[in-house]
Amino acid sequence: MKIETLKGPKGDKQYTEIDFYRKGGMGEIYTATDIIEATKKAIKIVPVENNEEHKLLISEFKLATSLNHKNIVTTEFFDEFESKNVKYIYCVMPFNNNGSLRDYLSSQKELIDLDSSIKLMIDLAIGLESAHTKVVHRDLKPENVLLDDNGNLQICDFGLAKLIDAKTRTKSFKGFGTLAYMAPECWMFDSNTKAMDIYSLGIIFYEILTLKQPFTGKTEQEFRDKHLYEPLPNISNIRYSTHKMHVLSK
Template identity: 45%
Template sequence: MIIDTLKGQEDDNQYTNFNFLDNGGMGYVYTAHDNVNNHDVAVKLIAIPREEVEDLLSRELIVSEELASPYLVETHYCDKTTIHGNDYFYIVQKYYPEGNLIKRIKKDIPYDTCIKMFLDLLEGLKVLHTKVIHRDLKPGNILVNSDDTLLITDFGLAKFVGERTKTKSFKGAGTIPYKSPECWLMQDNQIQMDIYSLGIIFYQILTGELPFNGQTEQEWQDFHIYEQLPNIDNKRPGVPAKVKQIISKMTNKRAKERYANVDDIINAINQSIEQEKERNAVFERLAEKGHKKSEETKQAELKQQQELEKKEKFKKLVKMHIQELKEKIKLQIKEYNSRVEDNHITFRDNGLTLRSTADKFSLNLNTMRAFFEFFDYEAINEFEKDKIETSNMDQIRRHGGIIAQTSDSIFKQKNIVFLGKVSTNYFNPKINGTLGFNLVLVLEPGEIYADWYVASFYDTGFSDSSKKEYCLDLQEFLNEFPLCFVMHTVAVNYKELEDSHIHRIIEELIEFS
């Protein structure tokens, strides 16, 4: 496209000598000369194909004009023009001849330089998030200033914070190697999308390469939704544990588990800097060991999911959550063991397979045991089927046919999909029985991942006994749990699993050992 001249703020022919530079995110980029200020500029042209999307395309102008930061591209002037009968927005910005971040990424960038790059990008994103979600962060959209400062640019896909998603607002947009899981799944736009993309960029800056190498779009999608980032130690040994944990949290599969805002990441990075200044050999060795253990908890990944209702995929989901629970408990044990010289608690794993219907592991302290075991994968489904069959047969027997559908059980109402139990091998007189509780896996509608809950039973005044804090076997649980929410001999404390429940088991083992 040939451009002779464009109007500027100070002159109708302020910009001349146009030369094509690149294709931008939503338009063409040219270099030009500013005749008034006597310096070169970058000019981006964004076509306006239809009048009804003009508001969408104007967002970069609004963002560029309203946001100012040393870490965001500097905008001089914005306007509209017609070239060869076609309408365009044009944005005149400072020209950065040093190019973009793609040219700077390589192996073994000095660690201090990496940290400076991180903070440059975080400071820019912090200002950007006061107005918009960028939604297309990638090295090609990060420019380099003459003093090596990094600046975020190309807000063409940006979405205003708080703005409701519309069909024409590029929901799910982004560049494949940097798209967050929720972006692939076309979920609501939120700032955690940018935080995920920036975490991938941080990984790339540290290691000189992307964490994944997909050959097809489907492979990239599977990587982002189901695969944890490869351990940075394998590609760049010596990165502080705190920084690796920051990147792991930024790229967590669950958006709600990432940082809530950019300030929190900046604070974490600054904490890591202070830790590096003060660290000693012992602390670093322990931190590295802790990070290695933390990374092990993230290795169990789901494979490609096409239908969540299929049995094998459900088993994979359950397997992942059991493994997460194991690793969570191991970390608690490790924390306790690191603070005592002897009387250590050990973890014994009986193995976890997709075919097993009674996976088990235990915590051991001298002769005391706490057993964790899990019931059959199909237990609740079989119970639901039996409930429906029994109801149907009863209706047929009484009325000669099925006159009403069986109502949802409490398991369906509470989205309970899997069960297990925790029990100990000693009598506790304080609770008049054996300490224990049931483990309940809850999968909310529309969610990919589930959450663990705890059901701890106790006898009520309607019972002849007075046991407290105990668990039930599978059949007892299926029969008694629905009755616990009405007047019954057994009641239940039902809540989400917390660290305090694991601490309770550890405390019991110590007390009775």
């Protein structure tokens, strides 16, 4: 989609040089130049198919703009436009070129040292604590965590977010999470609680410490059974045995 300019909080054509960057979990991500602030921005653009989607997206983007914490990606502005009889909603964020936590984990050749692992986990924990004053994220995963220029982790993409205690007995039009990280409450279509995100956070912590996902599967049913009925694998079996092999090899 070709877009010449988009409106911002300080001008009707505040964002220019709008170029496609990548597909997102919902919609597409573009880069743009903010001609007023002289900075590069990331703009998420989501097509809207019906009034229900429109209400949900407006609600979620309003929520995202209200979150303010160093470990949460800032949503600076959102608005909507129409192109070729299709309505779109977009939100504007600072552009981050440092990649995601998934990129970082995938690039590691050896297990991350304990001090660095703890730092990453603390970043995520305090960012989530701040978000939980207003919302349950519902789709925490390494792909939805970015690294800022100072090496801090920032939680992003609240596209599946729901207000705390809202019911989720049916899937929304955007789905209901990512199989490897979904808490038992998601599989049972139970109400949203902070515990859902804490469960997903625990899965991410496991990955930070082991560079592996604790549960894998080929089908949705396999993931469901593992999340509902299997205990988390013992982390020490990986970290201790790997460390011991490394020492013996010296």
